[in-house]
Amino acid sequence: MSLEVNGRTVDWVENETVKQLLKRVKYTFPLVVVKINDKVVPRKDFSESIVPDNSKIAVIHMIGGG
Amino acid sequence: MTEGQVPVEEYKTGNTEHKWDLKKIKNAHKILAEYSYKKREIQKGYANHTLYVNLSTGEIKEKKVTEEMKKKFTGGRGFGLKLLWDSIKPTTHWNSEENELIITTGPLCGVTQYPGSGKSLCLTISPSTDIICDSNVGGYFGPYLKFAGFDALEIQGKAKEDVIIVVDGEKGKITIETAPKEETDSHLLAEQLTYMYASEDTDKSRQKISVVSAGKGAEHSYWGCLNFSFFDIRRKVPRLKQAGRGGLGTVLRDKKIKAIVAKVEEFDGVANNPADPKILTRIGTKLHKEIRDLDRHQCNMRTVGTVHLVEIMDEYDLLPTENYRFGSFPKASKIYSPKFYELFTQVIPDGCWHGCTMACAKAVDAFTVMTGPYKEQKVTVDGPEYETCGCGSNMSMWDPLWILEFNFYCDTYGLDTISTGTAIAFYMEMYEYGILNKERCNGLELCFGNADATLELMHRIAKGDKGEFIQVAGKGIRRVKDWLIKKGWGDSQLINDCGMESKGLEYSEYVTKESLAMQGGYGLTLKGPQHDEAWLIFMDMVNNAIPTFEDKAEALHYFPMWRTWFGLNGLCKLPWNDVEPANNAETDDPSKVPEHVQNYVEYQNAVTGWNVDKEELILQSERCYNWQRAMNVWLGRGRRKDDWIPYRSMGPVTELEYNSRKERYDKQLMEQLGLSEGEVEKMNTEEKIKLLYDYRQDRYQKLADAVYYRRGWTPNGVPTPQKMKQLGMDNPKMIKMLQQKINEDEKAGLNVWGGRYNKGKKPPSNDHKYWEKW
Numbered sequence: 045m046s047l048e049v050n051g052r053t054v055d056w057v058e059n060e061t062v063k064q065l066l067k068r069v070k071y072t073f074p075l076v077v078v079k080i081n082d083k084v085v086p087r088k089d090f091s092e093s094i095v096p097d098n099s100k101i102a103v104i105h106m107i108g109g110g
Numbered sequence: 111m112t113e114g115q116v117p118v119e120e121y122k123t124g125n126t127e128h129k130w131d132l133k134k135i136k137n138a139h140k141i142l143a144e145y146s147y148k149k150r151e152i153q154k155g156y157a158n159h160t161l162y163v164n165l166s167t168g169e170i171k172e173k174k175v176t177e178e179m180k181k182k183f184t185g186g187r188g189f190g191l192k193l194l195w196d197s198i199k200p201t202t203h204w205n206s207e208e209n210e211l212i213i214t215t216g217p218l219c220g221v222t223q224y225p226g227s228g229k230s231l232c233l234t235i236s237p238s239t240d241i242i243c244d245s246n247v248g249g250y251f252g253p254y255l256k257f258a259g260f261d262a263l264e265i266q267g268k269a270k271e272d273v274i275i276v277v278d279g280e281k282g283k284i285t286i287e288t289a290p291k292e293e294t295d296s297h298l299l300a301e302q303l304t305y306m307y308a309s310e311d312t313d314k315s316r317q318k319i320s321v322v323s324a325g326k327g328a329e330h331s332y333w334g335c336l337n338f339s340f341f342d343i344r345r346k347v348p349r350l351k352q353a354g355r356g357g358l359g360t361v362l363r364d365k366k367i368k369a370i371v372a373k374v375e376e377f378d379g380v381a382n383n384p385a386d387p388k389i390l391t392r393i394g395t396k397l398h399k400e401i402r403d404l405d406r407h408q409c410n411m412r413t414v415g416t417v418h419l420v421e422i423m424d425e426y427d428l429l430p431t432e433n434y435r436f437g438s439f440p441k442a443s444k445i446y447s448p449k450f451y452e453l454f455t456q457v458i459p460d461g462c463w464h465g466c467t468m469a470c471a472k473a474v475d476a477f478t479v480m481t482g483p484y485k486e487q488k489v490t491v492d493g494p495e496y497e498t499c500g501c502g503s504n505m506s507m508w509d510p511l512w513i514l515e516f517n518f519y520c521d522t523y524g525l526d527t528i529s530t531g532t533a534i535a536f537y538m539e540m541y542e543y544g545i546l547n548k549e550r551c552n553g554l555e556l557c558f559g560n561a562d563a564t565l566e567l568m569h570r571i572a573k574g575d576k577g578e579f580i581q582v583a584g585k586g587i588r589r590v591k592d593w594l595i596k597k598g599w600g601d602s603q604l605i606n607d608c609g610m611e612s613k614g615l616e617y618s619e620y621v622t623k624e625s626l627a628m629q630g631g632y633g634l635t636l637k638g639p640q641h642d643e644a645w646l647i648f649m650d651m652v653n654n655a656i657p658t659f660e661d662k663a664e665a666l667h668y669f670p671m672w673r674t675w676f677g678l679n680g681l682c683k684l685p686w687n688d689v690e691p692a693n694n695a696e697t698d699d700p701s702k703v704p705e706h707v708q709n710y711v712e713y714q715n716a717v718t719g720w721n722v723d724k725e726e727l728i729l730q731s732e733r734c735y736n737w738q739r740a741m742n743v744w745l746g747r748g749r750r751k752d753d754w755i756p757y758r759s760m761g762p763v764t765e766l767e768y769n770s771r772k773e774r775y776d777k778q779l780m781e782q783l784g785l786s787e788g789e790v791e792k793m794n795t796e797e798k799i800k801l802l803y804d805y806r807q808d809r810y811q812k813l814a815d816a817v818y819y820r821r822g823w824t825p826n827g828v829p830t831p832q833k834m835k836q837l838g839m840d841n842p843k844m845i846k847m848l849q850q851k852i853n854e855d856e857k858a859g860l861n862v863w864g865g866r867y868n869k870g871k872k873p874p875s876n877d878h879k880y881w882e883k884w
């Protein structure tokens with residue numbers, strides 16, 4: 045009942061979408077690429093894609109900075 | 111016209127209007143030297159000449175740009191390095207007669223088809239660091255300098271009285287003129303000179319003038335920035351962009367230059383004379399569309415500029431508050447971007463050069479100044495950008511209007527907001543500990559959040575106040591650290607650990623405690639802790655994508671090469687990765703934005719007619735990056751000890767800091783240092799801080815080891831002759847000097863790794879002189 049998000053263990057929540065997960069782990073940066081088990085989730089699908097249990101998630105924050 | 115945009119004719123800023131007798135002011139000018147030159151077309155991005163002005167002798171001449179110079183140094187910052195190498199000595203200091211102030215352009219500078227193509231690069235020996243400082247800046251001066259016929263302007267010597275240098279691209283004439291009656295502060299001076307030198311009394315004419323200046327603050331501190339103007343045709347005011355870091359404005363005023371004026375004739379989208387305008391238009395149009403369609407869903411730079419980062423940094427615990435003690439603060443939402451959105455005058459487009467769709471150069475019109483010599487006047491404030499807001503939070507100022515006031519005075523006084531804000535935040539922390547107090551601060555109660563005292567300090571610096579503290583405060587953190595220690599007012603380790611400077615330059619506004627790679631991004635740099643070499647915090651701390659020392663070293667090789675490349679070409683970094691193509695996520699390496707990298711390859715080829723690939727772009731940077739480091743070595747610096755950073759940027763200095771993130775640090779003691787929960791529980795905070803202190807300093811040394819090795823340097827950080835030769839930078843004088851320095855280091859026992867390697871851990875190489883086999 046857990047996830048690996050950027051190499052760190054995070055609890056799995058049933059029926060949680062990518063958008064909700066990002067909010068929960070406080071990843072608020074707008075330029076992120078999300079991969080679930082190495083498969084890219086298109087940004088437009090963040091509100092619908094459900095995060096499966098035991099998955100490995102990469103949330104790649106694109107470099108910003110002034 | 112875009113929705114919400116105001117027609118040019120209808121918009122009024124509401125600023126205070128000035129009535130000057132410009133004729134009288136101009137009549138007071140005396141021409142000290144003049145030089146006429148033959149006007150010529152730019153060829154494939156290059157004017158093929160640089161301009162040399164000596165203020166001591168009055169000599170003005172042109173120098174030819176050779177093909178060899180282009181091959182080795184590309185342009186922009188690279189040309190600046192070459193010109194400095196030819197003109198200064200290893201003993202040159204910032205205020206030496208022979209020190210130069212150089213403004214360069216780059217082959218892509220001045221293009222209007224591709225967003226972000228109007229940057230100038232400025233170089234000098236810095237008063238803060240006594241090594242080369244480079245700083246990039248928008249505004250129209252760089253493109254105009256090139257359109258007037260020069261790839262770079264090189265100023266040596268010092269004038270005896272206040273002068274202006276005029277580069278008149280309309281007449282083909284350069285003059286050095288006395289300027290006794292003009293104002294000094296930039297918002298006034300830029301306006302006076304724009305109106306004075308415009309050929310006609312029209313906005314279009316005024317748009318063909320750009321002024322470089324620095325105000326009174328630059329005269330009396332080491333934080334002097336250069337203000338580059340551009341006449342905003344909608345607002346009808348000259349606006350100011352800053353080459354902020356390293357005291358370039360201080361050098362300008364030390365040379366008694368009040369301003370530099372560039373003036374051009376007509377120019378158009380192909381003034382740069384590109385080899386292949388069609389390709390340029392194709393890639394430019396594609397990026398314009400991408401920015402227009404996607405920016406609002408990504409960083410929203412077109413609406414709020416870089417201040418969108420305030421809330422992000424706060425949420426990721428990276429927003430410096432109270433001199434970098436903390437990375438977030440309950441009051442921070444008071445300075446989030448929506449607050450500035452309400453204040454920005456939304457008169458898009460707000461680009462700092464023509465054709466920049468990103469248009470992040472936001473401004474507030476009719477801001478009522480609250481203090482100081484311009485109190486109650488209404489002015490346009492350029493910005494604030496993220497860094498300036500970060501200075502606010504670092505000093506614990508949470509009022510957006512106060513941040514605007516700070517921004518306005520920094521700009522017009524010619525003070526770098528970053529150095530000013532970071533340094534004052536340090537003074538405030540020292541005040542909190544009683545190391546400074548009201549008496550020692552010449553009557554200022556410089557505690558966190560004291561808005562009035564902070565502005566008063568700035569006004570007194572600008573006035574040249576002779577108070578002991580005011581004098582040393584304006585010279586920055588390093589000098590204040592030495593002063594406090596010499597006075598015996600506090601514990602030297604605490605003072606050194608809290609003062610956020612490296613190499614003598616103040617840090618920019620990011621908390622780096624949890625990102626080792628970014629500690630390197632600030633410390634293992636050429637000019638000092640500015641985020642324009644690499645910004646790796648997310649990649650390292652959040653994405654966890656570069657876990658090993660080798661991974662971090664690779665990132666600290668690759669990303670600085672990109673940032674350097676923009677400086678060689680006259681480009682802005684923001685359109686590279688602050689917007690991304692819709693399909694970027696599906697590419698092999700999204701963090702490098704492959705489509706934009708390919709754009710840059712095509713872009714440089716389309717302008718110059720070369721046939722380079724992306725590997726060659728990196729090589730262009732590597733040549734200049736290593737050359738600059740080698741020059742720092744030549745100037746007696748550029749070694750491991752010079753790359754050291756204060757502990758505040760590595761970890762918690764005080765118990766307050768540790769306890770504010772206790773769970774995080776306790777966990778690290780267990781996970782990274784192998785302590786048991788029981789052991790951690792038994793320790794007091796002081797003991798825990800001490801353990802982390804040793805561990806984190808050793809990690810930084812190991813990172814330096816890996817980075818020096820990856821960059822082809824010795825373990826003491828000196829570029830090796832072998833590396834320089836591989837890059838084709840085989841100037842015999844330079845190679846001989848490097849070998850000599852390596853031999854000196856060898857004798858002194860300094861060619862050794864800095865990290866502690868035990869329990870089967872290995873340094874990057876066991877071969878003592880690994881580079882000799884390359």
Ligand code: SF4
Nearest residue numbers: 226462466468470682
């Ligand atoms: S992105 Fe912003 S800073 Fe860069 S060139 Fe465009 S307007 Fe200027």
